[in-house]
Amino acid sequence: MKVTVVGAGAVGATCADNIARKQLCDELVIVDIKEGVAEGKAMDLMQTAQLEGFDTNIIGSTNDYTKTAGSTVAVITSGVPRKPGMTREELIGINAGIVKTVTKNILQYSPDCIIIVISNPMDTMTYLALKESGLPKHRIIGMGGMLDSARFRYFLSTAMQCSPNDLQAVVVGGHGDTTMIPLTRLATYSGVPASHFLDADTLKKVAADTMVGGATLTGLLGTSAWYAPGAAGAALVEAIVRDEKKIMPCCVYLEGEYGQSDICIGVPVIIGKNGWEKIIDYNLNEEEQALFVKSADAVRSMNSVLSTLSI
Structure with missing residues (x-):
């Protein structure tokens, strides 16, 4: 079993760290375009093997994809963060x-x-990866819903003063401050609706805090978060290589589900050895469905920029 992580920045390195610690593969390859970075981080991680008790062989590569041959899963973390003064079109273009x-x-x-x-x-x-690859839709998965839902559970657990591991909470829609939809109606604490413990105003605040969760961290750190995004990516890898059949909120291609087509957006799916295997219909109510349509419209607007690019 081989897994590749492309991008040796903070998110990619954290994802690789989680994959190695969980021994999700026999060989883990980290690729980066910057000379020596992937090799250095691979070596650093390998020097923790005895300390952490894992046997995964980790290889670093500067833009040499021959070393990735035969990978079961590949995680793409590479790219640049949005910088002050950079337009949405510029970020997408790069x-x-x-x-x-x-x-x-x-x-x-x-x-x-x-x-x-x-x-x-x-x-x-x-969406771009799906269209450019020509792969079956179930083999391309966006991670965003996993991260947003983890943040949702964090803010719920803080409000309820309980363990996030006892909570079920999911975010659907686009992976953005104005497009994600925390489904407070469906949030539960060991099977009991969260609304039994929190009033409507508190639940609204939890949802609002979730939606700006990434921006809040960027404001505090001065850069994008990496621990939770990296761990979310590794959790998806784990569900695939161990064929866990877990229901996870992920960005996948819709063909009529949730009333949308020709779009990749966050919905709950079953994840296993074949990638995403089935979309789960949460039967959104009228208000939630209206928000989902609005979110999809915003994602389509973002996607429309792709047609203007020369890439």
Whole structure:
């Protein structure tokens, strides 16, 4: 079993760290375009093997995809964060070129792999990876819903003063401050609706805090978060390589589900060895469905930028 992580920045390195610690594969390959970075981080991680008790062999590569040959799963984290003064179109233009090239390189040596996309803007990059790869839709998965839902459970657990592990809570829709939809109606604490413990105003605040969860961290850190995004990517890898059949909120291609088509957006899916295997219908109420349509419209607007690019 081989897994590849493309991008040796903070998110990619954290994802690789989690994969190694959980021993999700025999060989883990980290690829980066910057000379020596992937090799250095691979060596650093390998020097923790005895301390952490794992046997995964970790290899670093500077833009040499031959080492990734035969990967079961590839995680794309590469790209640039949005910088002050950078327009949405500029960010998409830069990262679209990167994601297109990485996808092509991965599939040249691992044509049967499943691709997980973390690069931003995640919904649009997932859509691009699907269209450019020509792969069956179930083999391209965007990570965003996993991260947003983890943040939702964090803010719920803080409000309820309980363990996030006892909570079930999911976010659907686009992976963005104005497009994600925390489904407070469906949130539960060991099977009991969260609304039994929190009043409507508190639940609204939890949802609002979730929606700006990434921006809040960026404000505090001065850069994008990496621990939770990396762990979310690794959790998806785990569900695939261990064929866990878990229901996870992910960005996948819709063909009529939730009233939407020709779009990659966050919905609950069953994840197993074949990638995403089935979309789960949460039967959104009228208000939630209206928000989902609005979210999809915003994602489509982002996707429309792709047609203007020369990549």
